[in-house]
Amino acid sequence: MILPIYIYGSSVLKKETEEIDSSYPELQTFIADMFETMAQSDGIGLAAPQVGKSIRLFVIDASTFADKKPELENYRKTFINPVILERAGEITCYNEGCLSFPKLHEDVYRESRVRVEYFDENFEKHDEWFDGIVARIIQHEYDHLEGKLFVERLSAIRRRLIASKLKRIAKGNFSASYKTKL
Numbered sequence: 001m002i003l004p005i006y007i008y009g010s011s012v013l014k015k016e017t018e019e020i021d022s023s024y025p026e027l028q029t030f031i032a033d034m035f036e037t038m039a040q041s042d043g044i045g046l047a048a049p050q051v052g053k054s055i056r057l058f059v060i061d062a063s064t065f066a067d068k069k070p071e072l073e074n075y076r077k078t079f080i081n082p083v084i085l086e087r088a089g090e091i092t093c094y095n096e097g098c099l100s101f102p103k104l105h106e107d108v109y110r111e112s113r114v115r116v117e118y119f120d121e122n123f124e125k126h127d128e129w130f131d132g133i134v135a136r137i138i139q140h141e142y143d144h145l146e147g148k149l150f151v152e153r154l155s156a157i158r159r160r161l162i163a164s165k166l167k168r169i170a171k172g173n174f175s176a177s178y179k180t181k182l
């Protein structure tokens with residue numbers, strides 16, 4: 001089922017999230033819905049708060065980068081109760097977007113490598129390093145679980161420059177090719 005995506009200004013994007021365990025009701029259905037919603041909106045990552053659920057879960061799909069990095073063919077992953085244990089590598093800049101901010105793209109600086117402890121959809125525990133675009137997506141989605149939005153990572157000057165754009169989005173003054181909710 002395709003879920004509506006909550007847009008910037010919705011309080012659920014700033015709400016505290018809770019860890020879940022395998023008894024979480026309809027977990028597999030919810031994960032399938034997350035992947036379906038992400039695919040339908042051409043997203044490369046989607047966090048539970050973006051579909052109105054305050055739980056520590058996100059999904060990523062880096063397969064769109066497989067043309068440059070063949071190892072990312074069918075690269076789809078579920079992260080439950082993730083914890084970023086370490087950030088390393090160099091600081092890189094990337095023009096990020098977010099489904100909760102239709103058509104807004106801004107340069108964001110982040111570390112190029114992260115070590116993450118997380119559970120997958122079968123509640124198997126992992127402790128893994130990720131780099132490049134995958135580390136980028138993970139950090140963006142992880143921020144959502146912390147109630148932190150990518151525009152909060154911009155410089156004060158840049159935020160001031162896009163303030164009116166942000167206001168328009170929060171007022172519902174935007175167009176999106178996917179189902180949204182304010």
Ligand code: NI
Pocket residue numbers: 097098099100140141144
């Ligand atoms: Ni986002």
